[in-house]
Amino acid sequence: MNVPLTLLGLLERQSSHGYDLKRDYDTYFSPTKPLLLGQVYSTLGRLARDGKVVVGPAEPGAGPDRKRYVITERGATEVEAWLTEPVEAEQHLQTELFTKVVLALMLGRDASAYLDLQRAAHVARMRALTEIKRQGPLVDKLLADHSMFRLEADLRWIDVTQARLGALAEEVCK
Amino acid sequence: MSGAAGPDAAALLEARAAVLAFGRTPALRGTDLRVARGEIVAVMGPSGSGKSTLLHCLAGILVPDSGEILFDGRRVDRMREAERSELRRDRFGFVFQFGQLVPELTAEENVAMPLLLGGARRGTALTEARDWFPRLGLEGLERRRSGELSGGQAQRVALARAMVARPDVLFADEPTGSLDTYTGEQVMELLVDAVRANGTTAVIVTHDARVAACADREVMVRDGKVTSPHLERTGP
Numbered sequence: 001m002n003v004p005l006t007l008l009g010l011l012e013r014q015s016s017h018g019y020d021l022k023r024d025y026d027t028y029f030s031p032t033k034p035l036l037l038g039q040v041y042s043t044l045g046r047l048a049r050d051g052k053v054v055v056g057p058a059e060p061g062a063g064p065d066r067k068r069y070v071i072t073e074r075g076a077t078e079v080e081a082w083l084t085e086p087v088e089a090e091q092h093l094q095t096e097l098f099t100k101v102v103l104a105l106m107l108g109r110d111a112s113a114y115l116d117l118q119r120a121a122h123v124a125r126m127r128a129l130t131e132i133k134r135q136g137p138l139v140d141k142l143l144a145d146h147s148m149f150r151l152e153a154d155l156r157w158i159d160v161t162q163a164r165l166g167a168l169a170e171e172v173c174k
Numbered sequence: 175m176s177g178a179a180g181p182d183a184a185a186l187l188e189a190r191a192a193v194l195a196f197g198r199t200p201a202l203r204g205t206d207l208r209v210a211r212g213e214i215v216a217v218m219g220p221s222g223s224g225k226s227t228l229l230h231c232l233a234g235i236l237v238p239d240s241g242e243i244l245f246d247g248r249r250v251d252r253m254r255e256a257e258r259s260e261l262r263r264d265r266f267g268f269v270f271q272f273g274q275l276v277p278e279l280t281a282e283e284n285v286a287m288p289l290l291l292g293g294a295r296r297g298t299a300l301t302e303a304r305d306w307f308p309r310l311g312l313e314g315l316e317r318r319r320s321g322e323l324s325g326g327q328a329q330r331v332a333l334a335r336a337m338v339a340r341p342d343v344l345f346a347d348e349p350t351g352s353l354d355t356y357t358g359e360q361v362m363e364l365l366v367d368a369v370r371a372n373g374t375t376a377v378i379v380t381h382d383a384r385v386a387a388c389a390d391r392e393v394m395v396r397d398g399k400v401t402s403p404h405l406e407r408t409g410p
């Protein structure tokens with residue numbers, strides 16, 4: 001996750017105090033792993049140094065968080081470029097899954113039983129995500145959908161691998 | 175789990191050591207499955223593993239060569255064809271991969287069909303059938319014929335037809351198999367809602383994990399046998 005650019009994007013929506021920015025970030029993009037406030041301020045500090053945001057004057061009132069951050073032209077240009085750039089198409093094979101299958105075959109263990117359990121674990125996770133999708137707000141649905149497609153990719157791999165176990169075993173045990 | 179009974183509760187539907195071959199092709203090789211009342215069970219497995227054959231045996235469409243099929247304590251495999259046919263009509267509902275609507279009939283006539291076959295008057299049957307259209311987002315399509323419906327609409331009409339007589343068990347074989355992901359998901363949401371609202375038990379055959387994830391639990395059929403992995407056995 002690109003935290004600086006995401007924060008910049010949120011600032012393009014509206015200028016904001018550091019704490020509100022953190023709250024929006026956590027709500028939309030990282031509900032299970034909140035940002036540390038310290039990380040937010042150090043990131044904003046760097047963005048200010050690079051001329052991508054400017055810091056407003058301290059506002060009257062109590063509390064440590066009385067400064068507003070405003071995005072600059074340069075910051076906005078960077079957000080725009082970033083949003084149109086495709087993300088690198090990564091390899092997402094869960095390598096541990098792959099390793100377990102190959103090792104099990106090498107050691108003459110029951111790789112098929114392992115794959116059955118792995119499938120059950122994946123479907124169980126998909127069931128939990130399905131529940132989230134039925135009840136949660138749209139943003140949660142989008143995240144859940146993404147996770148589900150990833151899990152589906154693994155599941156297809158599990159199915160095909162299971163169908164090929166015989167041939168794989170021969171090759172690995174040669 | 176929505177409070178549905180687990181696999182250990184008294185089974186409404188059960189296959190015990192079911193064996194069935196088509197000529198020399200074995201399809202079921204000693205298949206066991208218990209489905210509790212109100213439970214939604216997904217039957218997964220590779221193509222040709224025997225999923226549809228199992229569903230057909232549970233639903234009294236096929237009779238196994240040996241083994242037992244029980245519904246509500248009754249031996250389905252021992253019933254005469256007329257008795258099984260009555261059971262299918264009165265207690266079961268069916269959804270297949272391709273809606274299999276009767277093309278000469280309108281959507282509402284298709285939905286009314288199970289009620290008409292059960293002896294209801296035409297007017298009553300059509301009124302009850304029409305009630306389903308708004309529930310499934312089908313309002314305005316009552317008079318269309320199946321050729322004038324999209325795949326997702328046809329599957330929803332098929333779902334209404336399967337549920338209109340308030341069956342004890344809904345049998346679905348690849349209900350979203352001909353639909354794209356999003357449309358399939360909408361059909362599954364409606365299916366699960368309808369089934370839960372009516373307290374219907376459901377057996378859903380699918381190779382799609384997304385569909386299986388809508389069920390209370392899933393079982394795998396492989397080479398004509400049911401396996402259901404127990405997650406608690408997984409070590410760290």
Ligand SMILES: Nc1ncnc2c1ncn2[C@@H]1O[C@H](COP(=O)(O)OP(=O)(O)O)[C@@H](O)[C@H]1O
Nearest residue numbers: 196199200201220221222223224225226227228
């Ligand atoms: N009507 C039939 N006649 C002959 N063989 C059949 C028939 N139906 C199914 N089979 C065979 O029985 C096996 C199980 O089929 P099926 O239950 O349809 O599998 P699945 O639904 O899991 O794809 C397959 O080998 C299939 O070819």
Ligand SMILES: [Mg+2]
Nearest residue numbers: 225226227347
């Ligand atoms: Mg089939």
